[in-house]
Amino acid sequence: MPPLSNPPQPLAALLRSSARRRDRTACRKLHAHLLKSGLHQRPPFPSALLDAYAKAALLSDARYLFDESSHRDAVLYSALLSALSHSDRPSQALSLFRRMVSVDAVPPDGFIFATLVKTCSRIGSLRLGKQAHAQFLLSSFFTDDVVRSSLVDMYSKCCAVDDARKVFDTVPDKNHVCWTAMVSGYASNGRKSEALELFWQMPRRDLFAWTALISGFLQSGDSFDAVKLFVEMRRSEVEIDDSFVLSTVVGASSDLAALELGRQLHGLVLALGYKSSMILGNALVDMYAKCSDIRSARAVFEGLVMRDVISWTTMVVGEAQHGRAIGALDLYDKMLLAGVKPNEVTFTGLIYACSHAGLVQKGCELFDSMEQDHGIRPSLQHYTCLLDLLSRSGHLTEAENVINSMPYVPDEASWGALLSACKKQADTPMSVRMADRLLGLKPKDPSTYILLSNTYAAAGKWDNVASVRKLMAEMDVKREPGYSWIDLGKESCLFRAGEVPYTMRHEIIRLLNELANEMNKRGYVPDTRSVMHDVEENEKEQQLFMHSERLAVAFGLLKSIPGTTIRVIKNLRICVDCHNVLKFISEITGREIVVRDANRFHHFEVGKCSCGDFW
Amino acid sequence: MASVAQRRASNLLSRLLPRSLLSRDRGPLARLTVAAMEVSHPAAPPLPWLFVARSKTTSGSGYSPLNDPSPNWSNRPPKETILLDGCDYEHWLIVMEFSEDPKPSEDEMIGAYVKTLAAVVGSEEEAKKKIYSVCTTTYTGFGALISEELSYKVKGLPGVLWVLPDSYLDVPNKDYGGDLFVDGKVIHRPQFRFTERQQTRTRPRPRYDRRRETMQVERREPMMRGTSGQNHRGKPE
Numbered sequence: 001m002p003p004l005s006n007p008p009q010p011l012a013a014l015l016r017s018s019a020r021r022r023d024r025t026a027c028r029k030l031h032a033h034l035l036k037s038g039l040h041q042r043p044p045f046p047s048a049l050l051d052a053y054a055k056a057a058l059l060s061d062a063r064y065l066f067d068e069s070s071h072r073d074a075v076l077y078s079a080l081l082s083a084l085s086h087s088d089r090p091s092q093a094l095s096l097f098r099r100m101v102s103v104d105a106v107p108p109d110g111f112i113f114a115t116l117v118k119t120c121s122r123i124g125s126l127r128l129g130k131q132a133h134a135q136f137l138l139s140s141f142f143t144d145d146v147v148r149s150s151l152v153d154m155y156s157k158c159c160a161v162d163d164a165r166k167v168f169d170t171v172p173d174k175n176h177v178c179w180t181a182m183v184s185g186y187a188s189n190g191r192k193s194e195a196l197e198l199f200w201q202m203p204r205r206d207l208f209a210w211t212a213l214i215s216g217f218l219q220s221g222d223s224f225d226a227v228k229l230f231v232e233m234r235r236s237e238v239e240i241d242d243s244f245v246l247s248t249v250v251g252a253s254s255d256l257a258a259l260e261l262g263r264q265l266h267g268l269v270l271a272l273g274y275k276s277s278m279i280l281g282n283a284l285v286d287m288y289a290k291c292s293d294i295r296s297a298r299a300v301f302e303g304l305v306m307r308d309v310i311s312w313t314t315m316v317v318g319e320a321q322h323g324r325a326i327g328a329l330d331l332y333d334k335m336l337l338a339g340v341k342p343n344e345v346t347f348t349g350l351i352y353a354c355s356h357a358g359l360v361q362k363g364c365e366l367f368d369s370m371e372q373d374h375g376i377r378p379s380l381q382h383y384t385c386l387l388d389l390l391s392r393s394g395h396l397t398e399a400e401n402v403i404n405s406m407p408y409v410p411d412e413a414s415w416g417a418l419l420s421a422c423k424k425q426a427d428t429p430m431s432v433r434m435a436d437r438l439l440g441l442k443p444k445d446p447s448t449y450i451l452l453s454n455t456y457a458a459a460g461k462w463d464n465v466a467s468v469r470k471l472m473a474e475m476d477v478k479r480e481p482g483y484s485w486i487d488l489g490k491e492s493c494l495f496r497a498g499e500v501p502y503t504m505r506h507e508i509i510r511l512l513n514e515l516a517n518e519m520n521k522r523g524y525v526p527d528t529r530s531v532m533h534d535v536e537e538n539e540k541e542q543q544l545f546m547h548s549e550r551l552a553v554a555f556g557l558l559k560s561i562p563g564t565t566i567r568v569i570k571n572l573r574i575c576v577d578c579h580n581v582l583k584f585i586s587e588i589t590g591r592e593i594v595v596r597d598a599n600r601f602h603h604f605e606v607g608k609c610s611c612g613d614f615w
Numbered sequence: 616m617a618s619v620a621q622r623r624a625s626n627l628l629s630r631l632l633p634r635s636l637l638s639r640d641r642g643p644l645a646r647l648t649v650a651a652m653e654v655s656h657p658a659a660p661p662l663p664w665l666f667v668a669r670s671k672t673t674s675g676s677g678y679s680p681l682n683d684p685s686p687n688w689s690n691r692p693p694k695e696t697i698l699l700d701g702c703d704y705e706h707w708l709i710v711m712e713f714s715e716d717p718k719p720s721e722d723e724m725i726g727a728y729v730k731t732l733a734a735v736v737g738s739e740e741e742a743k744k745k746i747y748s749v750c751t752t753t754y755t756g757f758g759a760l761i762s763e764e765l766s767y768k769v770k771g772l773p774g775v776l777w778v779l780p781d782s783y784l785d786v787p788n789k790d791y792g793g794d795l796f797v798d799g800k801v802i803h804r805p806q807f808r809f810t811e812r813q814q815t816r817t818r819p820r821p822r823y824d825r826r827r828e829t830m831q832v833e834r835r836e837p838m839m840r841g842t843s844g845q846n847h848r849g850k851p852e
Contacts, residue, residue: 039766234700234786260780264699267708267779270791273753299776489704489763490695490781561764 006327011039012048017290019052027052046307047079054083072104079155085119094128097606108135110144117150133489145171149178156185180209187216191227207238207351211245223252243269243277249369250283257569258598259291260489278306282314289318292567292594292601309340317349321608322601325357327487342374348381355389356600363389380408387414391421396430412443415453431455439468484548484570484595487554495551508554512545515554521582527577547578549595565592573598583607701783705764706747706791708781710756711774721751725801728757731775735768736761749795749801758791 011030018026027418031049034040034610040049046069053062066072077100080317084093097116100106108116113136127150136147155164168174168182179202186195199205210233211596217226230249240246246269253262258358266284276278281304288297301307301315312335319328332342332350335342347370354363367386367540370376378386383406390399399418403410422431449472456464485494493501500508516524549570556566574582574597586593587607595602603610692820707739713719719727732742748758756782760767770778784792795802 143742223693224697231697231699234783258697261697261699264702264782266777267781268699270710270754270756270779270782271708271750271784273752303776334839341721396834487696490698561767564767 012044015045015048015052016095019048019055022056024058027056027058041412047075050079051083053084054079059083059087069183072106074106074109074112075563076114077104081112081115081119085122090122092118094123096391107175108139108141110141110147112141113141113144114150117147117154117230120152121150121157124158126160128153129154129158145173145175145178149175149181152178152185153181156181156189159189161189161191173506176204178207179203180212181430183209184216186211187213188219190220190222192217192220192222205238207234207240207245210236211240211242211248214245215248215492217240217253218248218255223255226252227256238385240272243280246274247274247277247280250280250287254283254287254290257291258289259293259486259567260492262287262291276305276310277301278304282308285311285318286314289314289321289491292322292569292596294318294322294324294601302412307338307340309346309370310341312338313343313346313349314339315397316346316353319355320349320356321604323356323612325359327352328353329359329362342376342489344376344379347376347378348385351382351385351389354405355385357390358393360393360395362387380411380414383408384411384413384417388417391418393599394421396422396427400430409475410437412441412445412448415441416443416445416448419455420451423451423458428459432459432461435464439464482548482570484552484568484573486552486566486568488556488560493554493555495548497548498546500510500546500551502591504555504558506552507558511554511558512550515585515588516545518588519581522588524580524584527580547575548572549578550581553585553593554580556593557585557591561601563591565594567594567596569596571598574602579609579613583609633829693697699782700786701789701791702780704763704780705760706781707759707761707769708756708777708779709759709769709775710754710777710779712776715757715824724751724755725749725796727774729799731769731772732757732761734772735765743796746796748791749796750793757794758798792845832847 011034015027015030018030027049031040031054034045039045046065048159050065052060053059055064062080062083065077077096081093081096081100084090084096093115097108097112098275100108100112113132116132117129117136119131129170132149132154136142136144136151141147148167151167154162155167157163164182166186168178171178179198183195183202184198186192186198191536195213195216204211214226214229214233217223217229227249230245230252233245246265250262250265253259262284265287269275269277269280269284273614281300281605284300285297285304288294294301295320297315301311304311312331316328316331316335319325319331328350332346334344337344347366348500350366351363354360363386367378367382370378370382382403387399387402390396390402395406396418403414403418410513415434419429419431419434419438422434432455435452437451443449443452449468453465454469456462456468483494485492495501549568551568552568552570556568560566574595579602582593582595582602582604584607585591586604590606593604595604600611649683709731711724711731713727715725726818729739729742730745732745733739736742745760746757747760750756756777759766761769766778769775780790783789794804
């Protein structure tokens with residue numbers, strides 16, 4: 001062997017730092033140097049080099065190096081296993097592991113077991129995880145605490161929380177990672193009280209632990225408590241030197257549609273110095289869009305230093321939901337120009353935008369382009385949007401063709417879209433045909449039944465009408481009650497249909513009456529067809545009067561700063577009458593009113609709505 | 616069958632969506648319009664594909680990204696209002712935008728802060744009294760003690776990027792952060808420079824973030840983060 005021109009120490013360090021920096025050129029140069037000086041087969045270089053290639057995302061080079069290597073020991077296997085485990089196809093690590101054991105007969109060590117278990121976590125396979133666990137217990141490394149930590153994590157991720165706890169309890173000296181894995185396991189599996197109990201037992205609670213707890217809560221759907229925990233965390237002395245917890249809690253406020261909380265968090269993000277974080281930026285764009293403040297969403301988006309597909313898509317979907325179809329399409333063009341590849345969700349947003357603006361040709365073009373230009377197979381949601389697009393604009397034959405030829409079984413939404421369009425076009429035989437199909441699906445939405453009943457009535461099929469009404473009566477009991485809420489920062493208020501909170505009762509009713517008078521002068525007529533109960537006309541009008549979104553808007557008018565936008569969130573689709581009323585109110589009061597309902601956002605301004613009366 | 620396809624599609628969707636874009640299964644996929652509404656004008660003839668077809672009435676609404684049945688999007692009202700500590704809707708964080716070239720000096724920026732606030736409170740005298748914190752490094756903005764109503768007026772002023780409800784940066788010490796601003800004078804406070812090196816390189820990140828494994832784009836944070844600092848407030852002198 002030629003004499004060493006450099007002592008091995010700095011070279012290994014150089015390799016490690018190239019790996020950390022993911023510097024491919026440096027890795028290759030160092031490899032060349034190692035070859036020329038004959039050191040490439042001398043430990044620690046084989047594994048250090050492999051590791052470097054893997055981190056620099058030159059996985060095939062790493063693999064090649066491995067295959068060419070004359071001496072494949074546990075260290076080398078470790079390096080490659082770890083690399084494969086972190087790749088986008090972690091199952092490759094499993095096949096390599098099998099080869100290690102059966103072909104090269106290399107016994108796995110603690111590190112390899114840990115990697116194996118982590119791979120199972122990433123794949124999400126409980127079955128494989130248990131096999132790995134069994135092998136681990138049979139090996140001489142069965143007391144390895146690092147592997148046990150990984151097992152806790154694996155069982156949690158595979159939703160076997162009690163198994164995770166069993167392993168957790170076997171660890172004599174639990175380290176921080178182990179504790180956090182268990183807390184995270186409980187939290188993300190919805191076991192809140194156990195998560196909290198264990199959390200408060202931890203010897204030390206750092207940002208990592210808090211984050212695991214908070215994001216676990218969020219994952220299992222408890223956004224409210226996640227935020228409360230964040231407030232709690234802020235009271236402790238924990239420094240936020242990682243932005244993940246912030247993006248989690250911004251996500252929670254999206255979930256809660258809590259704009260004011262989102263704004264407070266935005267302030268915190270800026271004050272902490274995270275304004276350039278792309279992930280936080282994306283979370284903020286989404287938060288503002290979901291909380292109905294599309295202008296702020298756009299402002300954050302425009303301020304993003306770096307944008308990825310999530311940034312663009314979030315913004316496109318936001319614009320689409322706010323009825324800004326041209327804005328959404330324009331963004332899409334810019335997105336392509338910026339070289340960012342759209343994904344499934346981008347197209348859902350775009351086609352949705354087109355269907356709500358009646359842009360038929362554009363919508364169809366996009367639908368075709370999805371598969372042809374971007375290799376994305378349309379999903380049922382995409383087809384539903386397409387059906388909506390075609391049927392709303394009267395292309396019923398085309399729509400029927402699509403629904404019959406699409407590669408998915410049409411659901412309630414698909415048939416419903418077609419049926420309401422058919423009915424509008426007064427195509428009775430087709431309507432009845434559709435109605436039968438829809439009825440056969442045993443629909444769940446009450447408004448579907450109204451649609452069906454009216455369809456059959458128009459066709460004179462009274463028996464069907466009767467049976468539909470009967471089903472409707474049975475359904476009525478389970479109908480979700482309507483409620484609206486309004487968030488004014490320091491206070492928020494929830495309104496249920498027909499109920500007015502005692503404190504504001506008089507003012508709200510008085511205001512609504514005043515507005516009603518003014519509206520009548522301007523030609524408003526209540527539309528009682530929205531009321532589904534079989535009651536007197538008078539009573540129907542009364543019921544409409546007390547719809548929750550009106551109460552919320554009245555509250556907003558009374559309590560908010562004059563001139564500001566009133567934002568209301570409703571859990572159900574806004575009814576036709578309320579939609580009309582709110583247009584009038586926006587005109588009379590000169591205020592902008594934004595209502596988020598089950599489907600989209602309605603921006604009411606000077607008597608018009610951004611949805612174009614097309615929701 | 617439909618539910619299988621739906622689940623498959625929404626699984627794919629949920630893997631690609633950031634967590635916050637996901638929604639919880641609320642039952643039916645879409646809300647259909649009450650088609651009780653009769654067409655108030657004669658049905659328009661089917662329009663050729665080239666024309667923008669607008670229908671004036673409501674019809675079936677099909678799919679909405681808002682109610683995509685994927686996990687974790689609750690449409691339940693909040694049980695109570697949650698406020699961050701220190702947030703009282705009287706303290707406001709006002710962030711301003713300055714040109715990069717040339718970049719103004721600290722004094723110039725602070726001058727701009729005072730002028731901006733003066734435009735809504737009446738005079739620079741008054742503005743100086745109302746400003747309780749300033750910052751020209753981590754962010755370019757100031758904290759002002761004004762009513763919510765006035766805060767809305769600030770939003771429209773030139774150079775103002777954001778007007779947000781301020782809250783404690785250092786909660787245990789009830790401190791809003793930034794440099795103190797007293798009698799028109801800046802009192803600098805020790806700042807903690809947050810650098811890339813001190814980032815959680817040694818500390819393992821919380822493992823949950825499945826989307827990182829399926830995102831099509833660079834997973835790395837931009838290096839620009841390294842220059843932003845974290846204002847770490849020590850105990851007031």
